[in-house]
Amino acid sequence: MKVIILINCPDKSGIISSVTRFIHSHSGNVVYLDQHVDKFSNVFFMRLETDFNSENFNADSFKNAFEASIALSYHMQWRMYSDTVRPKMALFVSKYNHCLYDLLGRHNSGELKVDIPFILSNHPDLKFIADQFGIPFFHVPFSKENRKQAEAEQLTLLKAHHIDFIVLARYMQIVSNSLIDVFPNRIINIHHSFLPAFAGAKPYHAAFKRGVKIIGATSHYVTEDLDEGPIIEQDVIPVSHSHSIADFISKGRDLEKIVLARAIKLHVLRKTMVYNNKTVIFS
Amino acid sequence: MKVIILINCPDKSGIISSVTRFIHSHSGNVVYLDQHVDKFSNVFFMRLETDFNSENFNADSFKNAFEASIALSYHMQWRMYSDTVRPKMALFVSKYNHCLYDLLGRHNSGELKVDIPFILSNHPDLKFIADQFGIPFFHVPFSKENRKQAEAEQLTLLKAHHIDFIVLARYMQIVSNSLIDVFPNRIINIHHSFLPAFAGAKPYHAAFKRGVKIIGATSHYVTEDLDEGPIIEQDVIPVSHSHSIADFISKGRDLEKIVLARAIKLHVLRKTMVYNNKTVIFS
Amino acid sequence: MKVIILINCPDKSGIISSVTRFIHSHSGNVVYLDQHVDKFSNVFFMRLETDFNSENFNADSFKNAFEASIALSYHMQWRMYSDTVRPKMALFVSKYNHCLYDLLGRHNSGELKVDIPFILSNHPDLKFIADQFGIPFFHVPFSKENRKQAEAEQLTLLKAHHIDFIVLARYMQIVSNSLIDVFPNRIINIHHSFLPAFAGAKPYHAAFKRGVKIIGATSHYVTEDLDEGPIIEQDVIPVSHSHSIADFISKGRDLEKIVLARAIKLHVLRKTMVYNNKTVIFS
Amino acid sequence: MKVIILINCPDKSGIISSVTRFIHSHSGNVVYLDQHVDKFSNVFFMRLETDFNSENFNADSFKNAFEASIALSYHMQWRMYSDTVRPKMALFVSKYNHCLYDLLGRHNSGELKVDIPFILSNHPDLKFIADQFGIPFFHVPFSKENRKQAEAEQLTLLKAHHIDFIVLARYMQIVSNSLIDVFPNRIINIHHSFLPAFAGAKPYHAAFKRGVKIIGATSHYVTEDLDEGPIIEQDVIPVSHSHSIADFISKGRDLEKIVLARAIKLHVLRKTMVYNNKTVIFS
Known part of the structure; x- marks a missing residue:
């Protein structure tokens, strides 16, 4: 059984040694370890891929023991993921279909190891693609007047389907705090410029006007x-x-x-950690 | 004898045909032609590499004939360059030496087909490199008080050495209109970010703070x-x-x-045209 | 009416002038011109995008006049394409679906300006995708024994559907001369290495074994x-x-x-010319 | 005092834990750790950046203790480098000067943390550059007849100057086993193609002939x-x-x-390990 552990805590001597010894002493094997120290903030980050024998391994008792003996003393924030659970991803789209087709194609090929319980849109246009791939499609229109109600409807759907994270695959509608607060660092957007250049609307038009020699995309x-x-x-x-x-x-x-697909894969493999509005990417 | 002709004018049917026929009828051969139409502004751009027999070719009479018979009727702005003249490039530097070393290395290898009459700096630090390569070095210090006088000194040097264009090879001093007006579209700067992101001072620090996954440079x-x-x-x-x-x-x-060297080479080969604060690059 | 003209002939002074004048004198406008001279072989290549008034323009008489007055004297090989005709593209696949999904997604978005009369495969596995997109699917199995018959079947299908060019979208079966001779420079393959490195079977395995730091794809x-x-x-x-x-x-x-899609788009826009087993790409 | 430790050994559970605990117990701190397992060969690789208090740290006794208590039991091959020693790099060149200029420029800027005791060449042409930068230059000509003697002369120079590694900066002379055996995995070459494509002589000519759309360089x-x-x-x-x-x-x-400079920097930072004719690069 493969278990991924993500840790961050104040940097201090001996963390790697303590954590790896603990895992080893619980009959686990560290398959891969990556770590990083943010020297400005003095924060230590670590991602461990570990192997445990499924028969002996009790996730809850491991968690409790780790929390008591290691996490507490190092003031760690930490999470643990098993590869026996597939994350559930909701896709939000509007009218552009290229990212949607791309992601559904990758999903069908087995490249994206997630479940897609539904596709949601503020427009009905792409329902036919959801139908093509046999995925439920919910049309939740947005207007100035119905914003609160529409967001409530979105939240109901997300909860009902036990969604883990949301992908905005060219969803042309600003997402408000009512959603962000429920899914912190779990809503992935694709913006069609190399941010911070050309934030906001119509980045390709702005890039053309400025006469840049490279254009980009940012997830x-x-x-x-x-x-x-x-x-x-x-x-x-x-x-x-x-x-x-x-x-x-x-x-x-x-x-x-491509940029959106790569970001989703990094997220799904638990290779992303967020700190101070920046990411640590253990690629 | 190789002659490069750069043309821009309002777009209209028949320009290519007229220009190539004219060159042909003056015993010239079009070796390479590139053109572009800016559809927003309805402006036509063309760059021609032509071959003329040096013995028969009279540049002045060709110019006059072209101006009278073609340029006038199409309302052209146009320039003509012969490869028998090497452009004179002044290098402005401050304290960073990497671009300077790189450009002088390229110049020594014959890769940069220019003359470098002098290197100018607002600091004395890099004089030793100028000495290493046997190029005159002028130290023109800048302060709030002496700005006008320093700029006058720069202009005197530039004129005395018949400089065609200036390269700011990490010159850490803002260049004012008194210079820009004399060298319009003939001062090349290297900025250490993918503009328009991180304009201004300390772009690497700003890029680090924002947590971007790509950094760039812009000439x-x-x-x-x-x-x-x-x-x-x-x-x-x-x-x-x-x-x-x-x-x-x-x-x-x-x-x-690399970005600065590429830009200089494009400029020297007359492959750049400027319009509406954008460039047409005939690469 | 947009007409694309592709020309190649022995290099000689005056070609551009003659051709553009001819087009102009037939009430055409040269919208974009690109040209190239292969100096080793002394061959001139040119691609012209031209505009003609659909009402007055008679393609056949233009062709005859051009052939008689220009093409003959310059010994040109040349072709003419109108944008009123959409090329017909046959897709050959085997078991990998990623290129197929990608191309059909692009086709649905209107990015690929072709008709796709059918998908052909030596395996039945991907029929479901053809069904998803409503495109006819033909299963033509291959074995050592039935090769000749299978190839005849392919040719019959290609002719019956008036196919212009074939795309091998990870078709894992060697295509023989019986097909190549009928579609010279009109069968596009994607090979999963940066050729000429790792030609042949299992290029990713070979690249892994060699320990390269970059991998590639070649169309x-x-x-x-x-x-x-x-x-x-x-x-x-x-x-x-x-x-x-x-x-x-x-x-x-x-x-x-991406590499396959780019190659197809270049082919469809008539931006490729082949000479001496190399391409001229007017991108 | 910064100490880098490179380890490889048969893969086994518990290595990271044992090594980090050992360092910790000797008052060292693991600043950065990177590791890799080659699953085909079941070999474990690790690079550790560690900090020790210079006053207390005795390199020899640490070495002996590590060897006895850790390295032996895991059958490790391992090396230890302190940042108090600058590696000595010999530069071999022929007639091309671009890599030489580039490396000497980087060295002068403090970017390459090595000493350069001498530049050696089979031709006298680049002596002037060595003079420019004040570095001894040895001209060791090569011919079919004098090969053995020339190689002996090279070895004498390399030993006399305590050279740690050799960089062939476009040295156009095949290096024989007499040198390679003395400097295993310590001679760095730059080849001007994306290997394995276009190995051998004249790779740019071969790339041109094949009509590739990308060219490369390999160190x-x-x-x-x-x-x-x-x-x-x-x-x-x-x-x-x-x-x-x-x-x-x-x-x-x-x-x-650029490719050569990057490779040298990786080598100097002890970020390269070689196994089975491939590298592990801890970048």
Whole structure:
């Protein structure tokens, strides 16, 4: 049984030694370990991939023992994930279908190890794709008037389906704190620029106007500050004066698909940790 | 004899045909032609590499004939360059030496087809490198009090050495309009970020703080708006949480060197045209 | 009406002038022109995007006039394409679905301006995807014994559906001359390595064994020499010692999708010309 | 005092725990740890950056204790490096100067933390650069006849200057086993292609002939099989039909410089381990 442990705590000598000894003494094996120290904040981060014998391993008693003997003394924040549970991912979309097709294609190939209980949209346009892939589709329209009610409806759906995290696959609607507070660092957005350049609306138009020679895409966790959440993944491609805005949009689609898919995979493999509005990515 | 012709004018049917026929009828051969139409502004751009027989070719009479028969009727702005003249490039530096070493190394290898009449700095620190390469070095210190006088000194040097264009190779001093007006679109700067992100001072520090996963460098023509001139060339490299600001700076140095060198080469080969604060790069 | 003209001929002075004048004199406008001279072989290549008034334009008479007055005297090989006709593309697949999903997703979004009359496979596995997208699927199994018959069946299907070009979207079966001769430079393959490295079977395994730090994908026209046809497009991504062969395969999938899609788009836009087993790509 | 420890041994449960506990119990602190398991060969690799109090730390007694209590029982091969010693690097060159200029520029900026006791060449051409930078230059000509004697002369120089590793900065002479055996995995070469493509002579010419759309450079440790040693670093850049062989060479120079410099830095930071003709790079 594979168990992933994520730890962060004030940096101090001896953490690695203590943690690995503890795991070893509970008949676990450290398969892979990665760590990082943020020297500005003096914070230690560690991700461990461990193997335990499923027959002997009692997750609850391990948790309690680790909490009592290690986590407390080092003032750790820590989480533990077993690979026997598949995370449940909700997909939020609007009218653009390229990220949706890409993610569903990857899901069908077994590349994305998640369940997708539903696709939600503020528009009905992409229902046919959900149908194509046999995934439930919920149309929750948004307007100035119905915002509170629509958000309540979203939350009801998310809870009813035990959603672990949300992916905004070009969802063109600002997500409010009522959702963010329930899913902190668990809402992944794709923005179509290399942030912090061209935050906000119409980044390809802004990039064209500025005459940049590269365009990019950025995947980040959603916080209440629009396009300012912790960055998970970015990538860019070259453009030139010969490209129109339509070319930027078309080239950008490939970036958006790949950058979003990479970010989701990092999240699902528990390779992301968030601190001070930045990410530690154990890739 | 190789002659490069750069043209821009309002777009209209028949320009390519007229221009190529004219060159042909003057015993020239079009070796390479590149063109672009800016559809927003309806402006036509063209760069021609042509071959003329040196013995028969009279540049002045060609110019006059082209101006009278073609340029006037199409309302062209145009320039003509012969490869028999090497452009004169002045290097402005401060204390960082990586771009300076890189450019002088390229110059010594014959990769940069320019003359370098002098290196100018607001600090004396890099004089030893100028000495190493046998290039005159002028120390023109800057302070709030002596700005006007220092700029006058710079202009005197630039004129005395018949400088064609200026390269700010990490010159840490804002260049004012008194210089920019004399060298419009002929001052090339290297900024150590993927503009428009992180304009202004300390871009690596700002990039580190924001937690970006790519850093970049941008070479642009200097205009009176700081870091907002027409972009010539940009490139980026990936970074991660494990990199310190010092790592950003070290990785960035390689970017700065390459991006600046590429921009200079494009400028020297007359492959850049500027319009509406953007560049057309005929690469 | 947009007309694309592709020309190649022995290099000679005056070609651009003659061709553009001819188009102009037939009431056409050159919207975009790109050209190239292969100096080793002294061959001139040109691609023109032109605009003609649909009402007055007679394609056949234009062709005849161009052939008689220009093409003959310059010994040109040339072709003309109108944007009123959508090319017909056949997709050949085996068991891997990532390229298939990607291409069908792009097709549905309107990004690929082709018709897809059918999908053909030597295995029945991916029929469900063809069904999902409502595209006819033909299962043509291959064995040592039935090769000739299977190839005849393929040719019958290709002719019956007036196929213009074939895309091997990870089709794991060698295509023989009986097909190649009918579709010269019109069969596009995706190979999962940066050719010429790791030609042949299992390139990801070979790349892993060699310990390379980058892996790639290559799209090329199929010729009778396996993996040695003219390269249309290549791209790479970094890998490290920490990646398993499974990681190479997973990362490579994204490359394969993008590199194949780019090659198809270049082909469809008539931006590729083949000469001496190399391509000229007017991108 | 910073101490780097490199370990490899058969994989087994408990290694990380044992090693970190040992360091901790000797008043050391693990600043950074990276590890890797080669699952094919069942080999465990680890690199530790540790801090010891210089006053108390006795390197020899630490070594003996570690060897006796840890290394023996796990059958480790291991090495220990202190940051108080700067490695001595010999530069071998021929006639191309771009890598030499680049490395000496980096050395002068303090970016390369090595001593350079001498530059050696089979040609006298680059002596002027050695003079420029005040580094001794030895001209050791090679011919079929004098090979043995020349190699002996090289070895004498290398020993006399206590050289730790050799960098072939475009040294156009095959290095024989007489040198390789004395400097196993301590001779770094730069090859101007993305190996394994275009091994051997004239890779840019071969790449041009094949019509590839990317060219590359590869830095590797030298083994007796030409261009087949363990790869340390690779990078690529795009090229097109419009580039001549001269363009390939010019673009490639930038790649060569950067790829070689990166490889040297990884080597100097003790971030490379070699196994089965592959590298583990703890970057």
